[in-house]
Amino acid sequence: MKLSLIFTTLFILFSNFLFAQNNFSDSPLDAVFETKDSKSFWEAFDKMEKSKQNPFIEYMQKGSPGIKGFTENRIINADSLFAVVKKRKIDYELSRNVLDSISFKEKRVRAIYSALKYWYPNAKFPPVYFVYGRFNSGGTSSSEGIIIGTEMLKNLDGVSGLIAHELIHYQQNIKGKDMLLKWCLLEGGADFIGELISGESIHQFSYQYGAQNQDKLCQEFVTRLKKADYQDWLYGTSKKDDRPNDLGYWMGYKIIESYFNKQKDKQKAIAEILNIKDPMQFLKQSGFLDVYIEKHQKSNKESYDDFFK
Template identity: 65%
Template structure:
């Protein structure tokens, strides 16, 4: 099944999920929390008759999901109030979007069970459906997974979105902060998400990546050690017609190549979730070997020297 989903993951969030302990290891006990959406619509409905900011209460009494959505996203009650007033009609499109969530919840629990099969030590954090300012479809923090409900017009892609963020929650990727690490974090999350959910992200960057694979692989080899994600993640320089977030495609391809080469697939999943050294992982995948060999020849290097940090 092909599905497209939108999410936002900030580099600053690398590793924070590992700081939290105590979440269920049983997929059947995972929490789906929707009470924040009820609080939001209560505030929304009093907006025109209230002399004060009605969203103050939404934030004050919000769940850990709302609290996790504050930094970079909601910011504060005033910023939320301003956005809601400006985009009132857009918010209304999502008012009844969670009406069918129970059906998706069953499907998501099945995905959780699949992850449990592949990665027995997986933990299943709460999923919070919250309202923000149209700047995040989904993300995670040490407190759980947060879904920006205002970005949803239907529940298509919900399983893939939650699955992707669930994988981020399991990840503990170490190594130097650079483009390679960032792309592996995002692309490997897509790869394992597809493995456990059966849903493939058909976003434009995957189609573009396959069509332009040779050109992109040559370029990536020259940039992967730089701590600059432009043209690969979180925006482009507009130097060509590429879509945003090609790094997801590149990280997926590297992870896929690594997985295929490993005889023990369960061990491969564990290693992908816990990459200790991105440049060594790249070498073990073999995905970019022909482009690296061309690069080192042109720059009077040895193949082994390329993999030194």
């Protein structure tokens, strides 16, 4: 499964407040990188043909906190998992050895965590859990930490960039009312800082499309950004044109990038990006959409400043 599709399943269902309230380590070197659930999954898998009981009961009962965080709406229970594994044995087998080189990625992730510590000294570092589910989620971010659905992986390409993005969500405390702009800044900010600390871009196709269609998209976004309607920008499209999913990540990234480039104190800028108090004023300070806002306001016979009220 392509990383972009796996990533889409990582849509954050938890509020910023949840991410801000945790007991995670403030040291990159103390961060947990847990893979024991993978070993216990394959032990259960190899018992399926001989066991008279559901071998995944033990997998669930003795699982890490990652299993707990992945159970609701994903694994559901041991019986649900057993049914899917029996049906898709061949698909699961494709990921049997995918974590063999995980130690190299662990070193890479710790370096990424250390980079964030430089940029944002107040950073907290959630544990990363590699678990097995039912092929219905590439992972999630929960109060337990970052949880990766290992059965969805065919290799580890892009995993460190994915973890970097999710890591940023745990630092964010973006305020303001529910609107498209706020959520684009949330996701675009995670992409921007995640790329800054990892050197990896995880939405290459949507970003390429955004760059090629920037004028049209910016005009549209100005008319949509205040609405609590994410269709065609985040987590799905109406198929009204050939746009890919998640263009809101690209738009948020561009706004964040413009703001960052204007600031002399870059470390302070990162703290401000993670703790946006007023998305509309942040947009104004970024200047990224000024040309389009001015044109929009002129057509409505309103002033530029009125747009931000």
